[in-house]
Amino acid sequence: MEKELLKISDLTIQYSVENSVCQAVNHVDLKLNRGETLGLVGETGAGKTTIALGIMGLVPDPPGRIVGGTITFDGLDLVKATKKELREIRGKKISMIFQDPMTALNPIDKVGDQIREVIELHNKGMSKAEAAKKACDTLELVGIPAERYDEYPHQFSGGMKQRIVIAIALACNPELLLADEPTTALDVTIQAQVLELMNGLKRKLNTSMLLITHDLGVVAEMCEKVAIIYAGEIVEYGEAEHIYDRTAHPYTEGLFGSLPSVADERTRLTPIGGLMPDPMNLPKGCKFAPRCKKAAEACKEQPVPLVEIAPGHFCRCLFAEEKEGRYE
Amino acid sequence: MSNLLEVQNLKKYFETPRGLLHAVDDVSFGIPKGKTLGVVGESGCGKSTLGRVILHLLDSTSGSISFEGEDVTNPGKTKLSELRRKMQIIFQDPYASLNPRMTVTQTIREPLKQTGGLSSGQIYDKVDAVMETVGLASRFAESYPHELDGGRRQRIGIARALAMEPNFIVCDEPVSALDVSIQAQILNLMLDLQQERELTYIFITHDLSVVKYISDDIMVMYLGKMVEKCSSKGLFAEPLHPYTKALLSAVPVPDIHHKKKRVLMTGELTSPINPKPGCRFAARCPHAKELCLKESPVLEEISPGHVVSCHLVREMNH
Secondary structure, three states: OOOEEEEEEEEEEEEEEOOEEEEEEEEEEEEEEOOOEEEEEOOOOOOHHHHHHHHHOOOOOOOEEEEEEEEEEOOEEOOOOOHHHHHHHEOOOEEEEOOOHHHHOOOOOOHHHHHHHHHHHHOOOOOHHHHHHHHHHHHHHOOOOHHHHHOOHHHOOHHHHHHHHHHHHHOOOOOEEEEEOOOOOOOHHHHHHHHHHHHHHHHHHOOEEEEEEOOHHHHHHHOOEEEEEEOOEEEEEEEHHHHHHOOOOHHHHHHHHOOOOOOOOOOOOOOOOOOOOOOOOOOOOOOOHHHOOOOOHHHHHOOOOOEEEEOOEEEOOOOHHHOOOOOO | OOEEEEEEEEEEEEEEOOEEEEEEEEEEEEEEOOOEEEEEOOOOOOHHHHHHHHOOOOOOOEEEEEEOOEEOOOOOHHHHHHHHHHEEEEOOOOOOOOOOOOOHHHHHHHHHHHHOOOOHHHHHHHHHHHHHHOOOOHHHOOOOHHHOOHHHHHHHHHHHHHOOOOOEEEEEOOOOOOOHHHHHHHHHHHHHHHHHHOOEEEEEEOOHHHHHHHOOEEEEEEOOEEEEEEEHHHHHHOOOOHHHHHHHHHOOOOOOOOOOOOOOOOOOOOOOEOOOOOOOOHHHOOOOOHHHHHOOOOEEEEEOOEEEEOOOHHHHOO
C-alpha cells in the first residue's frame, strides 16, 4: 500500500486586486505519496507557484488568501496550522527550491553560513561547529567541495548557485520538496547535471517531490505522476503514461502540439490559438472552451467536473470519454 | 547559390580589467538568401555578440562582413543608414526591448519616422498593414506594452522590425521568454513571413528543438568558436563534435519511452578571457587527449557542408 504524504482537497486561493478578485487556484485536488515525484505542468499564470506557496503557508496575505479547502500533510491540515507550527515544518519537513538561484541566495552571506542557518534553526541545541560540519556535508552531497564554504554567491556560476539552493533545501532531510522551475534559468547541459543530481538525491533520501515546470521534457525524465493545470484548475491528472501516451484533455494535446521536437522530422507546429483567460474574469463553463476546437455549447454552460476516465486517470472534459481506443 | 550575407574570420574581443575577452573568435559562414542559419550555444558562448557585430551595433575587432555582395565591414554613414533599414533585429525580452511610455503604434512608427521620405498618411497606412501582418488586432493600437501579454509584445517587436521591409533579420532568442503555446504561434508566424517575403534569418537560441524547427543550417558555438556547422537535418542525424553530442543528449525529450544515452559533461564553461591555446572544449571533453590541450583544432569539412573543429573527429566517428 502506497503511503500518502500530501493530500490537497478543494484548495481555492484568491488575490484581491482593487475591486475585483483574481481566482488564482480553483478547487484543486492533488495527492502525493511518499517517495513519489508529481509534475505540476502549466503555463505562466496558471497558478502553479501559488499552489506551492499555499503548501508552504507563504501566500502573501494581503492580497492573497486561501479561501477554502484543505492541505493535509502527514496528518496535519496546513491551512489551519498556526504560524508556529508552520515555522517548524518549513525548511525541516517541507522545503522549496526556487526558480531563480541568482535571487534566492543572500548576496552578502557566505554560502556555507546560509546552509548552516537552516540546520541551526531546526536543530535546537546543536552546536555551531556541529551545524557547520553538517553544512559542509550537505555541500559535498550536491557536488560542491566543502572548501568553498566561505565563498559568496557571486563567486559561483548559475548551475553551482542552484546546487547551493538545493543544498539549503535538503539540509534538514525534508520529507517533501517543492521544486519551482528548478532548472528553467539554466543551460541545457547544466540542467542535465542538476536534474541528474536531484534524481539521485531523491532516491537516496526517499524525498517526495512536487516539481513545478512548464517543460514536458523535464517532467518525462523526472516524474511518475503528472497534473496539468490550466487557469487555476487541474484539467488532467494521472500516471506519466496516461498523460504522455493516452492524452485525454484538448489542452494537454495542445501543449504537445506546440512543442518542436528534436527527435522527429520537421512538421508544422499546431499551437493552441488565443490566450489564457483573465483570472479576474473566468468563463463560467470549461475554462479552456474559448480556445478549444472541440468546444460545444454544453461546455460553456456549466463547470466541467474532473472525471476518472480510467483507473487513476482523471480528465476535466466533456468529450474525454468519447475518444475511442485509448485503452485498447 | 550566392549568399546574402558572408562573414569571414570575424573576431570581436572586449577589453576587460582581467584581459581580452574573446567573445567571437574567428568565425566564418555564409547564408543564402531566404534561408535561416540557427546559432546555438550556451549562455556566454558569444552568439548574441555575433548577431550584434553583424548588425554593426558593435564594431568588429577584425574580419570582414559582406552583405548583398558588397563589403560592409566598415560602412560609411550613408551606407550604414541603408544597412540599418535592410538589417533588423528582434530581441529576446519583449518586456525590456519596448519603451514602456510608447503605445503600440508609436513604437512601430518610430523607425519609419527616422528614415524619412514618407508622409504621415503613408506611415499610418504602413503601421496598420504591418500590425495586421503580425496578427495584432487594431484595438491594441493605442495600448501600452504593460497592458499586453508576452506573446503580443513580441509581435510588436516583430512588427517594428518588419516595418522597415528588411531582407535580413537577426532574431536573438525571440521566443525564449514565451510560454510554449505562444512560442509555437510566434514560430509559425516567423516561418510564414519568411516564405512570403523571402526573408533571411539568423536565429540565435539555446533551445535545440526550436532551432531544429526553424533552421536550414545550424552553427554550434562554444566559447566564441564555431565548433560545428551543418544542415539542420544532418546535425541532428549525425552530430560529430563531442560538444554537439553532449548538447543534443542533454535536451529533455517529452516522451516517456525515449531511451537516453546521455553524455554527461563535467564542469562548466571556462573563462573566455585570455583563453589558453588548445581546444576550448578540452577541459570538459570526455575524449580529450594531450594534443587537444596544446593545439587549437581547425575547421575541417568532413562531408559536403558539414564542418567540424575537433582533432579527434575522424578517430571517434571512424
